[in-house]
Amino acid sequence: MKYIDEFNDPDLARRLLDEIRATATRPWALMEVCGGQTHSIIRHGIDQLLPEQVELIHGPGCPVCVTPLEVIDKALEIASRPGVIFCSFGDMLRVPGTGRDLFRVKGEGGDVRVVYSPLDALELARRHPDREVVFFAIGFETTAPANAMAVHQARRLGLSNFSLLVSHVRVPPAVEAIMTAPACRVQGFLAAGHVCSVMGTAEYPELAERFGVPMVVTGFEPLDILEGIRRAVRQLERGEHRVENAYPRAVREEGNPAAVRMIEEVFEVTDRSWRGIGRIPASGWRLREAFRAYDAEHRFDVTGIRTEEPAECRSGEVLQGLIKPTECAAFGTTCTPRTPLGATMVSSEGACAAYYLYRRMTAPMPEAGGAAQDEVAPVA
Numbered sequence: 001m002k003y004i005d006e007f008n009d010p011d012l013a014r015r016l017l018d019e020i021r022a023t024a025t026r027p028w029a030l031m032e033v034c035g036g037q038t039h040s041i042i043r044h045g046i047d048q049l050l051p052e053q054v055e056l057i058h059g060p061g062c063p064v065c066v067t068p069l070e071v072i073d074k075a076l077e078i079a080s081r082p083g084v085i086f087c088s089f090g091d092m093l094r095v096p097g098t099g100r101d102l103f104r105v106k107g108e109g110g111d112v113r114v115v116y117s118p119l120d121a122l123e124l125a126r127r128h129p130d131r132e133v134v135f136f137a138i139g140f141e142t143t144a145p146a147n148a149m150a151v152h153q154a155r156r157l158g159l160s161n162f163s164l165l166v167s168h169v170r171v172p173p174a175v176e177a178i179m180t181a182p183a184c185r186v187q188g189f190l191a192a193g194h195v196c197s198v199m200g201t202a203e204y205p206e207l208a209e210r211f212g213v214p215m216v217v218t219g220f221e222p223l224d225i226l227e228g229i230r231r232a233v234r235q236l237e238r239g240e241h242r243v244e245n246a247y248p249r250a251v252r253e254e255g256n257p258a259a260v261r262m263i264e265e266v267f268e269v270t271d272r273s274w275r276g277i278g279r280i281p282a283s284g285w286r287l288r289e290a291f292r293a294y295d296a297e298h299r300f301d302v303t304g305i306r307t308e309e310p311a312e313c314r315s316g317e318v319l320q321g322l323i324k325p326t327e328c329a330a331f332g333t334t335c336t337p338r339t340p341l342g343a344t345m346v347s348s349e350g351a352c353a354a355y356y357l358y359r360r361m362t363a364p365m366p367e368a369g370g371a372a373q374d375e376v377a378p379v380a
Contacts, residue, residue, distance in 0.1 A: 007221035035062030035349025064347035118150035173283035200255025276316025315342030
């Protein structure tokens with residue numbers, strides 16, 4: 001299939017790896033921003049194939065993982081109420097709140113439904129005018145246009161029984177928070193291609209210049225990631241720090257102007273808390289005043305919720321790139337996909353889930369001068 005098979009070519013992968021080995025003369029630490037990239041890296045063993053000078057640090061780019069516990073608990077409270085149809089993408093149903101998750105609420109009689117688009121939830125609101133339909137609107141810039149469109153359509157159709165529980169986050173402020181953290185080791189970024197396909201790259205040159213880090217917009221197939229690493233390492237070796245687009249088949253500098261206009265019409269920038277990280281200024285969106293009637297937090301007045309994270313869960317450190325999942329004592333023991341302590345073990349894009357799924361149960365032990373080849377999954 002075009003743009004899939006051709007970006008999984010083992011021969012081209014070996015050539016890119018050879019170029020990276022020939023280019024890297026000193027240690028470099030790169031962060032892949034997106035959890036989808038993390039899964040591709042672990043699935044194909046890319047981190048183990050790289051020369052020992054190049055380390056990949058897993059970033060916070062999983063929208064399920066960074067949705068704060070308080071918002072999860074608000075979702076559980078709303079979903080438990082009679083007369084509510086609570087709609088969500090499937091990956092949110094097993095994310096643990098304080099003591100339970102949406103699956104538990106569903107088992108206790110709550111009307112919790114998995115949908116594939118916010119417009120599916122909008123259709124439910126049209127078909128059930130006697131019920132309150134709430135869609136759990138989480139995600140980075142990628143999912144924001146569809147959620148904005150759902151609210152726009154609800155107002156156009158005069159649907160007063162539809163609302164969003166919003167927990168949208170923005171990538172550039174998170175990059176700034178990572179780079180200003182005292183323990184930061186990141187020297188370059190593989191920027192998330194799907195985010196840039198919506199928003200473009202205009203916000204990144206200032207960050208690259210201010211922090212002196214290369215930022216390479218990267219796709220999700222093995223060759224995409226290797227090409228992103230190659231370009232980032234080349235910049236670092238040359239002492240450069242600029243934005244490069246290594247994903248031109250999907251990303252333009254201006255992004256998707258129509259999608260951006262829809263986001264700006266419906267949402268406004270706000271401070272947002274990130275699970276395991278904390279509050280990051282201007283890192284999220286909320287509904288504008290003109291659309292506040294569609295804000296589930298206001299409609300259901302969910303306040304006074306007290307949250308408590310499991311003490312043994314270190315997912316916050318994983319999300320910040322401070323530790324690998326295998327460095328958490330709970331990983332693979334008390335914390336598994338069936339009994340998750342944190343969202344990073346639940347989400348289809350979580351780093352802990354990737355390590356567990358692809359059997360990275362202990363820290364890698366690379367051989368001198370290279371990767372542990374016998375443990376590497378094929379790049380194909």
